Amino acid sequence: MISARAADSWPQFRGPTGDGIAADQSPPITFGEDEHLAWKTPLPGKAWSSPVIADGVVWLTTAVERVPTEAEREALLRNTKNDAKKFKSLAIAKAIELKLLSVDLESGAPLQTIDLTTVETPDAIHATNSYASPTPFVEGEHVICHFGTFGTFCVDRRSGSILWQRTLPLEHGVGPGSSPLVHDGRLILIQDGMDRQYVTALDASTGKTLWTTDRPPMEAPTGDQKKAYCTPIVVTDSNGREQVLCMGSQWMVSYNAETGEEFWRLYHGKGFSVVPRPVLLGDVVFLATGFGKPELWAAKIDGTGDVTETHVVWTQPKGIPSKSSPLLHDGLIYLVDDNGVASCFDPETGDLVWKKRLGGKFSASPLFAGGHLYFGNHEGDVFVLTTGEDAEVVQTNHLQGQIMASPAAIDNALILRTDKALYRFE
Structure with a gap:
C-alpha cells in the first residue's frame, strides 16, 4: 500500500491507504459556501461515488437519468422482479447515461466529460442509492470506472478514450x-449479488478475467440476505503472506x-448488505457486519x-454503522452509526471509550486529516x-446539498462532493 505521508494523489475509495487517513494534510476546520471556499463546481447527474485525484485532476463518475413520470415509474417497477410492497423504497430510471468527469484541482474548471455508455431500462435501485455509487480507481495512466452490473470501463487519463470495457451481469x-x-495489475471486484456471490480478478490492462472464486455457502431464505456491497483491502500478515x-x-x-x-474464512453471522470497508491494525482486521444487527468484529488475519472458532478477538454489538466505514488512528477506532451517533472504541478490547450524538443520517465514511476527524x-x-479519549466537536x-460521498484531503485542501457540486476548501 502507498504511504499516506508520501501521497500526492487520492487514487481510490478512502484515499491512498484505503482507510481515510491523510495524516500529513492540513485542510481547514471551518468552511462553508462563503468561507475558505477556493471553488465550487456544479456536477451533472446523480452519483454517490467519491472523488479520486491524480496529477492535479479530480475524477468523478456520474449517472444522468432519464426520469420517468409516476405512471411510467410504476410500469417500470412492475416489469422488475420486485414485490409491489417494496415499490415505495425503490427508484428506477427510463435510461441512464454513465459518464466520467474530470475537474482541474487548482481552479475547479471542468476538463472532460467522457461518455461511457447508455443503459436503457436499467434495474431498479434503492431510493437512497444512485446508479453511480462505486468510487473509481486511478491506476497509472488509467481510470477504472465500475458501475456493477451496468459496466466496468478502463479509460486513458490523457486522451479520454475507453481502452476496454466489460459487463459482468449481477442482480x-x-x-x-x-x-x-x-x-499488482489485477482489478479485484467483489460481486455479491442476489443471484450469485463471487470475487473476481481482471487484468487491469486488458479486462481479461484472471480468476473467479465463488463465496462460501450461506444460510439464507432468499438472495436478499446474501447480497453485499463491500470494497476489498490488501493486507500482509506477520508471516509475510499477502491477502x-x-x-x-x-x-x-x-x-x-x-x-x-482462499486462505481463510470467518463466519460473522446473518449480517447482509455489508457496506463498510474494513480497516487493519497489525495482524487484526476490524469489520462491520452489515444490516440486520450491525456489529464490529476484531479478528486475526494469520x-x-x-477460523471462526479460533481467530475472533472481540465483538462489539452497540452503536455500529451499516453504511459508514470505521477509521483507525493512533490506537483508537472511530465511527458514526447511520443515525448520527459517533463512537470511539479501544481496538485491543472493543470497549467503548466515548459516544457523542452528532445528528442527521450518515452514509459517507469519515476522514482523518490535520489532527482532526471529519464526518459528513x-x-x-x-x-x-x-x-483521542477526550475528543470533542470543535466545528x-x-x-x-446532501453528502453521501466520502471526502478527500490533498494539497492541504478538503475536496468534498455533495449531490449537487464539487468543492475545494483551503
Whole structure:
C-alpha cells in the first residue's frame, strides 16, 4: 500500500491507504459556501461515488437519468422482479447515461466529460442509492470506472478514450455499491449479488478475467440476505503472506490475489448488505457486519481454513454503522452509526471509550486529516472533531446539498462532493 505521508494523489475509495487517513494534510476546520471556499463546481447527474485525484485532476463518475413520470415509474417497477410492497423504497430510471468527469484541482474548471455508455431500462435501485455509487480507481495512466452490473470501463487519463470495457451481469437488488481495487495489475471486484456471490480478478490492462472464486455457502431464505456491497483491502500478515480481504454477507474471506485461492474464512453471522470497508491494525482486521444487527468484529488475519472458532478477538454489538466505514488512528477506532451517533472504541478490547450524538443520517465514511476527524451527513453538515479519549466537536459546517460521498484531503485542501457540486476548501 502507498504511504499516506508520501501521497500526492487520492487514487481510490478512502484515499491512498484505503482507510481515510491523510495524516500529513492540513485542510481547514471551518468552511462553508462563503468561507475558505477556493471553488465550487456544479456536477451533472446523480452519483454517490467519491472523488479520486491524480496529477492535479479530480475524477468523478456520474449517472444522468432519464426520469420517468409516476405512471411510467410504476410500469417500470412492475416489469422488475420486485414485490409491489417494496415499490415505495425503490427508484428506477427510463435510461441512464454513465459518464466520467474530470475537474482541474487548482481552479475547479471542468476538463472532460467522457461518455461511457447508455443503459436503457436499467434495474431498479434503492431510493437512497444512485446508479453511480462505486468510487473509481486511478491506476497509472488509467481510470477504472465500475458501475456493477451496468459496466466496468478502463479509460486513458490523457486522451479520454475507453481502452476496454466489460459487463459482468449481477442482480444487485438495490443497485451497485462495491468499489474496485487494483493491485499488482489485477482489478479485484467483489460481486455479491442476489443471484450469485463471487470475487473476481481482471487484468487491469486488458479486462481479461484472471480468476473467479465463488463465496462460501450461506444460510439464507432468499438472495436478499446474501447480497453485499463491500470494497476489498490488501493486507500482509506477520508471516509475510499477502491477502485480499473481501467482506461479504455472513462471511469475511481472505484470498490469494494471484490465484483466487482462499486462505481463510470467518463466519460473522446473518449480517447482509455489508457496506463498510474494513480497516487493519497489525495482524487484526476490524469489520462491520452489515444490516440486520450491525456489529464490529476484531479478528486475526494469520489463520488458515475456517477460523471462526479460533481467530475472533472481540465483538462489539452497540452503536455500529451499516453504511459508514470505521477509521483507525493512533490506537483508537472511530465511527458514526447511520443515525448520527459517533463512537470511539479501544481496538485491543472493543470497549467503548466515548459516544457523542452528532445528528442527521450518515452514509459517507469519515476522514482523518490535520489532527482532526471529519464526518459528513445527508443533511449537508460536516462535523469536525478532535481525536483521542477526550475528543470533542470543535466545528459544525454546513453545505447546500446532501453528502453521501466520502471526502478527500490533498494539497492541504478538503475536496468534498455533495449531490449537487464539487468543492475545494483551503
